[in-house]
Amino acid sequence: MRHLRLVKDGTSFDFFKHWKLWLGISAFMIVLAMVSFGVRGLNYGIDFRGGTTIRTESAQPVDVGAYRDAINALGLGDSTISEVFDPTFGPDENVAMVRIAAQDGQEAVTAETVASVEAALQEVAPDIRFVSVESVGPKVSGELIQTAFIAVGLAIAAVLIYIWLRFEWQFAVGAVAALVHDVLLTIGVFSEVGIKFDLAIIAALLTIVGYSLNDTVVVFDRVRENLIKYKKRPLKEVLVVSINETLSRTIMTSLTTLLALFALFALGGDVIRGFVFAMIWGVFVGTYSSIFVASAILLWLGVKRDWSKPEAEGDAKKAAGGASV
Amino acid sequence: MLQIDTWKRVLIWALVVAGLVLAAPNLFYNRVESHNDAVKAIEAQGSTAEREAQASVWPTWLPSDLVNLGLDLRGGAHLLAEVRLSDVYAARMEALWPEVRDVLRDARDEVGTIRLQPSDPGILRVRISNPDGMARALELVRGLAQPVVSLTGAGATDLQVAGDGSDIIVTLSEAEQRATDERTMQQSLEIIRRRIDEVGTREPTIQRQGSDRILIQVPGIGSAAELKEIIGTTAQLTFQPVVGRASSAGESAGVGNEVLPSLNEEGVFYILETAPVVTGEELVDAQPSYDQNGRPAVNFRFNPSGARKFGDYTAENIGSPFAIVLDDEVISAPVIQSHIPGGSGIITGNFDIAESTNLAVLLRAGALPAGMEFLEERTIGPELGQDSIDAGKLATGVAFAAVLIFMFLSYGLFGLFANVALILNIGLIMGILSAIGATLTLPGIAGIVLTVGMAVDANVLIFERIREEIKSARGPARAIELGYSKALSAIVDANITTVITAIILYVMGSGPVRGFAITLGIGIVTSVFTAIWVTRLLIVMWFERRRPKTLEI
Numbered sequence: 001m002r003h004l005r006l007v008k009d010g011t012s013f014d015f016f017k018h019w020k021l022w023l024g025i026s027a028f029m030i031v032l033a034m035v036s037f038g039v040r041g042l043n044y045g046i047d048f049r050g051g052t053t054i055r056t057e058s059a060q061p062v063d064v065g066a067y068r069d070a071i072n073a074l075g076l077g078d079s080t081i082s083e084v085f086d087p088t089f090g091p092d093e094n095v096a097m098v099r100i101a102a103q104d105g106q107e108a109v110t111a112e113t114v115a116s117v118e119a120a121l122q123e124v125a126p127d128i129r130f131v132s133v134e135s136v137g138p139k140v141s142g143e144l145i146q147t148a149f150i151a152v153g154l155a156i157a158a159v160l161i162y163i164w165l166r167f168e169w170q171f172a173v174g175a176v177a178a179l180v181h182d183v184l185l186t187i188g189v190f191s192e193v194g195i196k197f198d199l200a201i202i203a204a205l206l207t208i209v210g211y212s213l214n215d216t217v218v219v220f221d222r223v224r225e226n227l228i229k230y231k232k233r234p235l236k237e238v239l240v241v242s243i244n245e246t247l248s249r250t251i252m253t254s255l256t257t258l259l260a261l262f263a264l265f266a267l268g269g270d271v272i273r274g275f276v277f278a279m280i281w282g283v284f285v286g287t288y289s290s291i292f293v294a295s296a297i298l299l300w301l302g303v304k305r306d307w308s309k310p311e312a313e314g315d316a317k318k319a320a321g322g323a324s325v
Numbered sequence: 326m327l328q329i330d331t332w333k334r335v336l337i338w339a340l341v342v343a344g345l346v347l348a349a350p351n352l353f354y355n356r357v358e359s360h361n362d363a364v365k366a367i368e369a370q371g372s373t374a375e376r377e378a379q380a381s382v383w384p385t386w387l388p389s390d391l392v393n394l395g396l397d398l399r400g401g402a403h404l405l406a407e408v409r410l411s412d413v414y415a416a417r418m419e420a421l422w423p424e425v426r427d428v429l430r431d432a433r434d435e436v437g438t439i440r441l442q443p444s445d446p447g448i449l450r451v452r453i454s455n456p457d458g459m460a461r462a463l464e465l466v467r468g469l470a471q472p473v474v475s476l477t478g479a480g481a482t483d484l485q486v487a488g489d490g491s492d493i494i495v496t497l498s499e500a501e502q503r504a505t506d507e508r509t510m511q512q513s514l515e516i517i518r519r520r521i522d523e524v525g526t527r528e529p530t531i532q533r534q535g536s537d538r539i540l541i542q543v544p545g546i547g548s549a550a551e552l553k554e555i556i557g558t559t560a561q562l563t564f565q566p567v568v569g570r571a572s573s574a575g576e577s578a579g580v581g582n583e584v585l586p587s588l589n590e591e592g593v594f595y596i597l598e599t600a601p602v603v604t605g606e607e608l609v610d611a612q613p614s615y616d617q618n619g620r621p622a623v624n625f626r627f628n629p630s631g632a633r634k635f636g637d638y639t640a641e642n643i644g645s646p647f648a649i650v651l652d653d654e655v656i657s658a659p660v661i662q663s664h665i666p667g668g669s670g671i672i673t674g675n676f677d678i679a680e681s682t683n684l685a686v687l688l689r690a691g692a693l694p695a696g697m698e699f700l701e702e703r704t705i706g707p708e709l710g711q712d713s714i715d716a717g718k719l720a721t722g723v724a725f726a727a728v729l730i731f732m733f734l735s736y737g738l739f740g741l742f743a744n745v746a747l748i749l750n751i752g753l754i755m756g757i758l759s760a761i762g763a764t765l766t767l768p769g770i771a772g773i774v775l776t777v778g779m780a781v782d783a784n785v786l787i788f789e790r791i792r793e794e795i796k797s798a799r800g801p802a803r804a805i806e807l808g809y810s811k812a813l814s815a816i817v818d819a820n821i822t823t824v825i826t827a828i829i830l831y832v833m834g835s836g837p838v839r840g841f842a843i844t845l846g847i848g849i850v851t852s853v854f855t856a857i858w859v860t861r862l863l864i865v866m867w868f869e870r871r872r873p874k875t876l877e878i
Contacts, residue, residue: 003878004734009796055709088716111550131706133549140405140700151833158825166818200768203830203838207775207845210826214779214819218786221815249782249789252735256728256785257778263724264774269716271397271709272767279775 006255007248015243015291016236019299022292026181033188040191045198048145050102050138052114055084056121058128059092067096070120076113077101086270095131095270102138148202152183155209167220170301175216178294182212182285189281200275208282211257215250216290222246223295227303235303239295254287327802327865337858341749344851347388347756357383357391364389390759393528394544395766395840398714400707401544402552405700408513408537410506412695414497415446417505421469421484421495422581423600425451428465436462441580442492449495456491463488466495473500506536512694514539517556530764538700549702556697562605562688564635565597567646567658588654589675595655597648602638607631611688613681614671621681622673625688632668640664651684717770724774725751732781736788739878742863743784746855750780753851754844763847766840776848782819783856786812792878801876802868809861816857820849 016022046053056062062083071079078101089095098121103113114133121128136144156179164172183205190197222242230238258280265276350357360383363376383389396403422441429439429451437455444450453462463486470482481500486493497505514533521529521543530542546552571584571594578584578596587593609628616622627635638647639661648658649672656674676684729747732740754773758765791808799807827849830842 003737003740004731006735057708088712111553114550129706129708130704131709132704134703134705135549135701137700139407147833151829154833155826155829158829159822162822162825199834199838200841203768203834203841206826206830207841210823210845211779213822213826214782217818217822218815221818225811245793246789248792249785252785252789253779253782256731256781257775259727259731260724260774260778263727264720264771266720267716267723268720268771268774269713271713272771275768275771279771 005248006251011247012240012244013247014240016240016296016299019236019292019296023296023300026289026293026296029188030181030184033185033191036188037191040194042187042191042197043194044145045196046099046134046136046141047198048141048148050136050141052100052102052117052133052135054098054100054114054117054121054130055132056096056098056125056128057131058094058096058125060094060125060127062094062096063124064096066124067098067121070124071098071100071117074116074120076103076117084270086273088267088269102136102141144199148199151202152205152209155206156180156183159209159213163217163220167224168303170298170303171220171224173301174294174297175213175220177297178216178286178289179209179212181289181293182208182282185285186278186281190278195274195277198274200272201278204275204278204282207279208286211279211282212286212289215253215286216294218249219243219246219290219295220298223298236299239299243291243295250287250290254283257283327806327868329862329865334862337862340854341753341859344753344756345749347390347760348752348754350383350387350389350391351755351759353383354391357389361389361391388759390762392755392758393762393764394710394714395764395769396542396544396703396705396710397767398710398717398765399544400705400710401542402546402549403701403703403705404541404549404552404556405534405702406539406541406556406697407700408509408539409696409698410509410537411447413505413509414502416694417497418447418449418495419600421449422451424469425449425466425493425495428469429453429462432458432461432465436465443580444494447496449493451493451495452491453493454491459488459491459493462493466493473498473504509694510537510539513697516693517541520556539697545707548704550704553699553702556693561652561693562608563601563650564603564638565599565601565648565650566638566642567648568596568598570594571596585648585650585653585655587658588651588656595648595658597650597655601650602647603627603631603635605688606694607634608688611685613678613685616671616673620673621676621678622671623676623681623685623688624671625669627668629668632666635668635670636664636666640666713767717767721770721774721777724777728777728781732784737877738867739784739788739791739860739864742860742867743781743788743856745863746784746859747777747780749859750848750851750855751777753855754847757847757851758844763843764840765844768838768841769844772841772844772848776845776852779823780848780852780856783812783816783853784860786815787856787860788878791876795876795878801873804876805864805868809857813857816853820853823849 064081064083067081068079071081080099082097084095084097086095098117100113100117114135118130156176159179160172160176163175186205186208190201195201219242222245223239226238226242226245227235230241233241261276261280261283265273265280268276359379360381363379367373367376367380426439426441429436433439435455436453436458438453440452440454442450442452451466453459466486467482467484470484470486473481473483481498483498483501483504485496485498488494510533514531517539518529518531521531521541528544530540532540534540541552541556543552568578568582571578572592574584574586574594576584576594576596581599582596583599584594584596587595607628607630609626611623611625614622614624626632643661643663646658646660649656656672672684725747729744732743732747734740736743751773754776757763787808790812791804794804794807794811795801824846827842827846831839831846834842
């Protein structure tokens with residue numbers, strides 16, 4: 001039986017012919033992402049800026065204008081209404097999200113405010129149901145965003161230290177540069193597309209960090225092995241060989257993960273679609289960055305080649321011993 | 326060469342079987358759930374034929390732990406409340422005033438007349454007419470201080486007393502504030518737990534968060550507003566001396582007094598001393614009952630110290646009225662007819678039976694020691710939860726099938742081994758989630774789906790390595806052996822880094838994020854186990870039977 005081979009045996013693609021160009025492109029993309037973030041900003045969910053969201057469901061088509069008029073009449077300040085479309089909805093499932101800004105001087109949105117909004121909407125669409133109502137006060141949302149940034153920062157710091165212990169500092173810098181690249185590009189995409197950025201997206205961001213790292217570590221592991229195996233070959237060649245050797249695995253794993261994620265994206269419902277979108281994007285940039293950012297930076301920084309020196313070997317053994325528990 | 330000790334084989338299969346047995350109840354979710362509910366009901370309220378029948382739908386010798394479904398899957402309400410700890414300081418200072426008054430009144434010759442001054446809540450400000458007696462007054466008030474009851478505050482006393490001109494200023498000391506905060510939080514948690522239990526709901530989560538917050542999650546409840554009503558009703562019962570009557574709420578009552586409306590009589594207001602004689606905290610029991618005229622009422626009983634205070638007060642104040650106050654409304658203000666020594670009494674008002682029952686429940690559960698502010702409220706309707714479960718199931722199934730087919734196409738027989746490991750992996754994740762009583766949330770399902778995608782990574786690493794080793798023209802057994810050993814360091818490094826992010830997610834995250842971190846973390850552990858041990862065992866068993874000359878991979 002012939003098995004599926006996504007990467008032909010003996011593939012040797014010269015990934016680093018234009019490595020400076022790749023690094024340049026990555027840097028440019030980051031700048032672009034940050035400009036988008038600066039200009040458009042993120043579409044923060046109530047988790048991060050406080051306020052209330054009400055998810056409504058009705059058999060009648062959603063009339064966004066009528067909903068808006070009904071809510072504006074209450075004078076609650078900034079509010080947005082958007083219809084939600086999803087292939088999993090039935091014909092009489094018309095879903096809308098209503099968002100009301102945090103009210104001045106109130107820690108959490110009061111039951112009366114929610115009740116008044118619900119009553120106003122009921123007048124527009126008598127059969128309307130409120131399938132979820134969520135309020136977050138400004139105090140908590142401020143803390144949530146702070147914790148989220150700390151979490152991402154901590155994850156990156158922990159990884160930096162781990163890779164430094166297991167490999168060399170150049171590897172750690174390369175891996176972390178790739179992580180920062182992935183996180184920033186993801187933020188850029190979210191600000192550009194305007195998908196709601198909430199707590200779940202932070203979870204997605206950290207998973208991207210984990211996935212991208214997973215990928216980078218597999219490549220680095222092979223680089224380390226080959227650096228010992230081919231002591232005399234230039235670093236660039238060793239990197240190219242290592243990436244080609246692991247390419248089949250990289251593609252396989254990315255594909256299986258993407259298969260699973262696309263299933264979730266298409267069928268998992270609209271509640272987690274943003275979250276899954278972030279992860280799909282993360283698999284792409286994570287795979288790209290382990291080759292074109294992490295390894296390219298490794299090439300740029302150079303690596304201590306003489307792994308046979310006694311103290312270096314001692315270091316490597318110690319590190320391996322420390323981690324294989 | 327390719328050998329696995331018998332004890333290792335047994336251990337691997339034993340772990341797999343244990344995981345699957347633990348996961349099994351989840352396949353019969355509704356049946357096991359009604360069994361569990363019935364068992365709980367039998368324990369709590371005794372056995373009935375109906376409950377026994379319900380309990381017998383699932384055999385007792387099988388594990389019956391289920392994965393808890395999170396609010397986003399089951400529907401329910403989520404509240405994050407901040408306890409206003411300083412409320413308690415204010416209540417303490419209010420209650421201290423009569424004691425301060427009494428001790429200073431006894432030394433009237435030295436300190437002169439005493440008067441309560443208006444002040445911020447949590448501060449007691451008392452003016453004496455003879456400032457020369459300040460030293461003596463301070464000494465007397467300091468004498469009221471008690472040692473702080475806590476580990477950290479040992480040696481400190483609970484009051485901080487200072488003089489300011491002719492004013493004595495009393496506040497709680499810092500050590501006492503810390504000890505009080507701790508007690509307030511414990512008490513609040515306990516009371517919220519009892520109130521939610523009274524309503525009888527399944528698997529509520531009531532957790533302390535940080536120094537002054539409480540997270541409450543109740544599945545199956547209609548809305549956050551309903552939940553707030555259950556826990557937010559203070560049912561603060563106090564017995565306060567009556568100073569007089571007032572005609573409106575705005576009437577000035579004088580320092581240390583307050584004006585409260587009557588519960589039943591429109592337009593009737595009472596002027597009461599703010600400091601209560603006894604409070605509902607000293608109640609040990611409250612039961613619905615009837616008064617001598619057959620109207621619904623509530624019987625109550627005090628603990629010994631409450632009974633003594635109540636007894637002393639009624640003995641000294643025969644003929645004067647006192648007020649029974651519930652949540653800042655006067656239920657009734659009877660005149661004390663005689664000394665009431667036993668510490669029990671009856672509250673009458675225009676109650677109906679439901680009201681008297683409800684009042685008894687609230688009194689029994691006790692009052693929240695401090696007010697609460699709700700920082701976060703979420704209601705998720707059960708239908709949305711069901712939609713999410715259905716979508717999650719479908720997506721997981723499709724994702725699963727796609728990955729299985731893809732693995733088989735890519736690696737043939739070895740792909741099948743990996744697929745068996747993958748199926749066992751999902752079983753193990755569910756088994757562990759059930760055993761530790763973890764909660765499955767929507768992002769948690771996403772975590773499982775992601776694990777499905779990533780779990781094959783370890784096997785992919787190994788299989789790719791075996792392919793490479795075959796190319797270097799080694800025998801099949803040697804190739805498998807080397808494939809496993811050489812892929813190991815990459816697998817370990819890659820998974821440890823993911824575990825690190827899962828741990829950080831768990832520690833820093835809340836709610837759904839935490840659910841995701843748990844499934845991700847467990848998924849990594851089980852996937853490494855199934856990928857390294859289970860597939861290896863399968864391959865070794867296959868190899869022993871077939872002894873192939875070449876490997877098809």
